[in-house]
Amino acid sequence: MEKKKGKKTTGKKEHHLWKSRDSAQSGQKALALVRTVYKLPNEKEAVYGALDKWTAWETEFPVIAVSKALKILRKRGHWVRAIQVAKWMISKGQGATMGTYDTLLLAFDMDKRVDVAESSWNMIIHAHIRSVFADMEELRVKPDEDTVRRVARAFRELGEEEKWKLVIKRYGLKWKYIHFNGERVS
Known part of the structure; x- marks a missing residue:
């Protein structure tokens, strides 16, 4: 019979106070x-x-x-x-x-509270957009064209023309046309 080298187990289970995030239950x-x-x-x-x-x-x-x-x-x-x-x-x-x-x-x-939705959206944009782009730049990840388009549109709708211009300048934006029911929309 061959003996295993290494850690000897006693058959006892280890118990931890902190459990991992388990989706069971x-x-x-x-x-x-x-x-x-x-x-x-x-x-x-x-x-x-x-x-x-x-x-x-x-x-x-x-x-x-x-x-x-x-x-x-x-x-x-x-x-x-x-x-x-x-x-x-x-x-x-x-x-x-x-x-x-x-x-x-x-x-x-x-719930017919569009004004609250709009102010919440503005808060979300201001709180997270800067950090997302900062993380992407730090990791040298270039966002795809759809992401650039959405972020640029959000800045423009918020009236932040300087940030809109910066996003367009930094990441570029090619205009593409989509056809919907036979008509061209941009």
């Missing part, structure tokens, strides 16, 4: 969160308090479960609750992703 957690927020009055303090209590004993913020809950709320058309959960998640410094922002902006629009 996140579906049940998401449904529990949705059920919890359904029962609450439409008050920010009540919703945020319940959500804080819901995460109180978690070792890590349950990003996956909250994201799934947002998808459920979006699918069911519960726009006010989707707004509350998304804003709470962002206020905790979690889930600042395009998916969360997309759900938040859609929920504002569906």
Whole structure:
């Protein structure tokens, strides 16, 4: 019988206090969160308090479960609750992703709060556009043409002509025409 060299195992399992973000059980957690927020009055303090209590004993913020809950709320058309959960998640410094922002902006629009959606969009653009482009430049990644076009359009719509010109100058923009129902659109 050959002996293995190296680490000797005793058959005991190691236990860690911090667990990795595991998507197992996140579906049940998401449904529990949705059920919890359904029962609450439409008050920010009540919703945020319940959500804080819901995460109180978690070792890590349950990003996956909250994201799934947002998808459920979006699918069911519960726009006010989707707004509350998304804003709470962002206020905790979690889930600042395009998916969360997309759900938040859609929920504002569906709740007939276009003015809030517009101001939120402006906040998102100001908070994240500079860092995205700075990261891309640092890594020497040239954005694709569609990204350049969207960022340039966003700066122009925000009235930031200097930033618009800088994006066009730095990354170039070839004009391309798309045909829709036989007509050329740019």
